[in-house]
Structures are given as structure tokens and as C-alpha cells.
Amino acid sequence: MSDQPANPKVPFYKRPGVQTALLVVVTLLIAFQMARMEVVRRAKAAYHRGEKNFAERKFREALWDYQEVQEFYYVPKSKWVDMAAKREWECRAYLGDWVPPEGPLDADVRTLRPDFAQYKDVIATITPVGDVTYQPAPPTNAEKQGLKPVMPGQEPTKKK
Numbered sequence: 001m002s003d004q005p006a007n008p009k010v011p012f013y014k015r016p017g018v019q020t021a022l023l024v025v026v027t028l029l030i031a032f033q034m035a036r037m038e039v040v041r042r043a044k045a046a047y048h049r050g051e052k053n054f055a056e057r058k059f060r061e062a063l064w065d066y067q068e069v070q071e072f073y074y075v076p077k078s079k080w081v082d083m084a085a086k087r088e089w090e091c092r093a094y095l096g097d098w099v100p101p102e103g104p105l106d107a108d109v110r111t112l113r114p115d116f117a118q119y120k121d122v123i124a125t126i127t128p129v130g131d132v133t134y135q136p137a138p139p140t141n142a143e144k145q146g147l148k149p150v151m152p153g154q155e156p157t158k159k160k
Helices: 016-055 059-070 079-095 105-112 116-124
Strands: none
Touching: 016 059, 016 079, 059 079, 079 116
């Protein structure tokens, strides 16, 4: 007979159950990290789209892009989310949208968005320009002819 035992002890890390569990854990960690990286990548891309629209003075589209960035707030909170929040307030100020003057509406905004106080000074320096990204509707035939607008059933009259 030989001097070696018939069943040598297998090291802990070489057991089939341990190797399978380790493979599952590593795979889950990699999948989680890939999902996290994708969220950050999409937030960064949306922020840069917003910056491009902001530079072109397309404040409405920029506002939508910055809001999209903020939808990627949870699981990783990236720097893009904080920068988008600031730019969202600036876009709203340029559009004259949702940014109240001093008065009773301030309390409502503070309740809805607690970060209002942080950007209040920046917002105060911006003069609203309105939404310049959309062209106004073309004039109607009555407007082209210089007629007053009428209610249905009335006869059009010339403007004085």
C-alpha cells in the first residue's frame, strides 16, 4: 500500500460550492458597477446636451435636458446632477418660468424645492427673455388685411 491517504483534503477555496458562490458574487458586482457607470454616462450626456442648448439660448430644451439629468439622481449621485440643478434654475429664470419675485409665492417654491435659497442670488441677476426657441404663429388672413378679430357671427371691421 501507498503512504498517501486515499482522500486528500481539498482546500476551502477549491470546493465546487465555494467557487460557484464566488463566481455569482463577482458577476453581480460587475453587473452593478456596469449599471452604475451607465447611469453616470447618461447623466453626463444629458448635461452636455443641456449645455449646448443653453449656449444656443434654447432655454426650454436645455431645461428639459437638465431635468433629465436629475432623474438619474439615485443610485449614484454624480456631480452632473448638482450642476444640472443649478442650470435648471438659471433656465427657469431666463424663461421667466416658476421663479417668483419677492412675495407670497416664495414660500411655495421653498416648500417644493428646498434648493431655491442656494440659487436665489444668481436668479436675481437674470432678466427673463421668454422662450425664444419657438417661432410665433404666422398672422391670420384677417390680421394681414388689418381687420379686427371678431367673434363668430359678427362682421369683420377695419381697425381704426
